[in-house]
Amino acid sequence: MIRETIVLVKKDNVHAYVQAYEYIRDRILNGELERGTKLVEERLAEEIGISRTPVRESIRKLEQEGLIKQKRVVNPSxxxxxxxxxxxxxxxxxxxxxxxxxxxxxxxxxxxxxxxxxxxxxxxxxxxxxxxxxxxxxxxxxxxxxxxxxxxxxxxxxxxxxxxxxxxxxxxxxxxxxxxxxxxxxxxxxxxxxxxxxxxxxxxxxxxxxxxxx
Amino acid sequence: MIRETIVLVKKDNVHAYVQAYEYIRDRILNGELERGTKLVEERLAEEIGISRTPVRESIRKLEQEGLIKQKRVVNPSxxxxxxxxxxxxxxxxxxxxxxxxxxxxxxxxxxxxxxxxxxxxxxxxxxxxxxxxxxxxxxxxxxxxxxxxxxxxxxxxxxxxxxxxxxxxxxxxxxxxxxxxxxxxxxxxxxxxxxxxxxxxxxxxxxxxxxxxx
DNA sequence: TTTTTAAAAAATGTATACAAAATTATAAAA
DNA sequence: TTTTATAATTTTGTATACATTTTTTAAAAA
Structure with missing residues (x-):
């Protein structure tokens, strides 16, 4: 009971860039964002309901991790x-x-x-x-x-x-x-x-x- | 001669976050920023002469690369x-x-x-x-x-x-x-x-x- | 003295604005 | 028709503002 409340509060407080990271990562991995798709910061920001700043940050992180390349979902050969x-x-x-x-x-x-x-x-x-x-x-x-x-x-x-x-x-x-x-x-x-x-x-x-x- | 001009022009046009990345990376690798030093976005931004936004971006990149950990220069054991x-x-x-x-x-x-x-x-x-x-x-x-x-x-x-x-x-x-x-x-x-x-x-x-x- | 607590200051995360660059659409020329 | 040039639109990179969080400092209590 108490635990549930804590979890919910925490979930609300989660940093926007974490939300963005998880949202985008999930959509890439489950195929909703197909390989080669261009990722537009503003559109994603709107979808998630946050500003561009944290979206940018998460895109850069995913770029480092290799799931995004040049603003597009990787399309490995x-x-x-x-x-x-x-x-x-x-x-x-x-x-x-x-x-x-x-x-x-x-x-x-x-x-x-x-x-x-x-x-x-x-x-x-x-x-x-x-x-x-x-x-x-x-x-x-x-x-x-x-x-x-x-x-x-x-x-x-x-x-x-x-x-x-x-x-x-x-x-x-x-x-x-x-x-x-x-x-x-x-x-x-x-x-x-x-x-x-x-x-x-x-x-x-x-x-x-x-x-x-x- | 021509080449030099091009290089100079290019150097000016280099994105701020690249400048920041190279600046910080160099200072870490040559030891000016000692291991464990806390990296403060605003101070770096001022030092380089740009705003916090691109500094943030470069810090995040260096964090991914392993040279920075939790806003500090890594201090590997x-x-x-x-x-x-x-x-x-x-x-x-x-x-x-x-x-x-x-x-x-x-x-x-x-x-x-x-x-x-x-x-x-x-x-x-x-x-x-x-x-x-x-x-x-x-x-x-x-x-x-x-x-x-x-x-x-x-x-x-x-x-x-x-x-x-x-x-x-x-x-x-x-x-x-x-x-x-x-x-x-x-x-x-x-x-x-x-x-x-x-x-x-x-x-x-x-x-x-x-x-x-x- | 050391430990707590409260206040002040600094630093971070996020939103927003805007100019520059890249992209797309449209019209004119070949 | 295809190609080229121009205008309109979108998207990005950066600066800036501000609220929240974290850290530091100073004062009070143990």
Whole structure:
């Protein structure tokens, strides 16, 4: 009861630029703002009900993060995706190896849960569990720099996933399961190898679907 | 003559937020703004001779890039440096391996030049050549994402280098030479291994010097 | 003395205004 | 018709004003 009130008050007090940031980010990620769309400060300001100043600020932030480029929603090419994955494979490969040696018990349990939801959950749940699988592994490095870099890349990758019926990608759950198992058995070499292979498959699936669709 | 005029005109027309960005960045990197210093928008605006609006924008950009944190010049800890290097070692290790297979002839020549300046140049030249050595290798990946990430990290690392008499680090030139040689001989494994070792040494040198100084 | 409290000052977040630049629409020429 | 030139419109970059929040300072209480 009290908590609810606090939350509501807080929500009102949230800085306009945070509102703007979240509003624009959401609309980009859920596809309402299509790739290539020009973002006009004044129109967005009106839509959100604030002035241009905080809208500007949030656009600049999203520009830094890579979701906006030259006032337009990014429209990454095949090549961009390849480049992103080249980095991702290096970092997440390392993360998986790291997990095989240093992962906590709780994290391992959560990881297992994510794998299981892969076969028991509905589309929504599976999607979310799959993302969490990677987040847990990356998070276990306890390296904020690494976490931040991957987070940023993931939101760009998400733009591709949308257009792609990603949850239907074959073998995805099996691959997650194998990675989990290698980590469980403290087999770092194998965990890294499997993660890299897994992400390579992801990339290829995305690229293929793009060709088919566009 | 004509060119000079154009440059001057251009310089005048440069957006205020670019001026602000460069001004603040320079002052952070050359140490005039010490680590931990609070950045006050109005004071900077006055100093540069513009209004707060573009100053704000540039501060936000630098915040995204990691040189400013919560309105203060970053003051990275030992741990931060370790985390940065953990990522750097992965990416530059890969870059070195990549170079062993795919580097152009010109790039190789330039790389050799950098190594040579290491023994013939003055302090200034050596410092700059050492930085270029890494830039060339990373640049050869042709992966803008990777280049961007490393660039960003390097400016934070630079904050440490300043306080440290970096050009005197033992074996640095020799290590660069060995990496160059491995690349020249198309020995990817060795290039990667040596690069990782080299960066690890860099990290440890920085950490040691920090302890001594502070 | 150290700790609290109240007042003053400084700094930030946001709105608004306006000139310069970029874009779009319209009319004239090829 | 297409192309070019001009005018109208939109959009951006910057300055400025002001209310709210944060920080600092000074005074009072413990």
């Amino acid at each position: 095949d090549m961009d995706l390849r480049h992103i994955f080249q980095v991702r494979i290096l970092l997440e490969g390392f993360a998986a190896r790291h997990c095989a040696s240093f992962m906590t018990e709780e994290a391992l349990v959560k990881l297992k849960e994510c794998v299981d939801i892969g076969s028991t959950g509905n589309t929504e749940e599976v999607m979310s569990a799959n993302n969490e699988f990677h987040d847990i592994i990356v998070g276990a490095t306890n390296n904020p720099m690494m976490i931040d870099i991957i987070d940023r890349m993931q939101s760009i990758i998400y733009l591709f996933r949308k257009t792609v019926v990603y949850h239907k990608r074959p073998f995805l759950i099996e691959e997650h399961h194998d990675i989990y198992k290698a980590i469980l058995l403290h087999n770092g070499d194998e965990a890294e190898r499997l993660m890299k292979e897994h992400l390579q498959n992801d990339l290829e699936f995305c690229l293929n679907r793009m060709e088919t669709q566009q | 030992d741990m931060d440096l370790r985390h940065i290097f953990q990522v750097r070692i992965l990416l530059e290790g890969f870059a070195a391996r990549h170079c062993a297979s795919f580097m152009t002839e010109e790039a190789l020549v330039k790389l050799k030049e950098c190594v040579d300046i290491g023994s013939t140049g003055n302090t200034e030249e050596v410092m700059s050549a050492n930085n270029e050595f890494h830039d060339i290798i990373v640049g050869a990946t042709n992966n803008p994402m990777m280049i961007d990430i490393i660039d960003r990290m390097q400016s934070i690392i630079y904050l440490f280098r300043k306080t440290v008499v970096y050009h005197k680090r033992p074996f640095l030139i020799e290590e660069h030479h060995d990496i160059y040689k491995a690349i020249l001989l198309h020995n990817g494994d060795e290039a990667e291994r040596l690069m990782k070792e080299h960066l690890q040494n860099d990290l440890e040198f920085c950490l040691n010097r920090m302890e001594t100084q502070q």
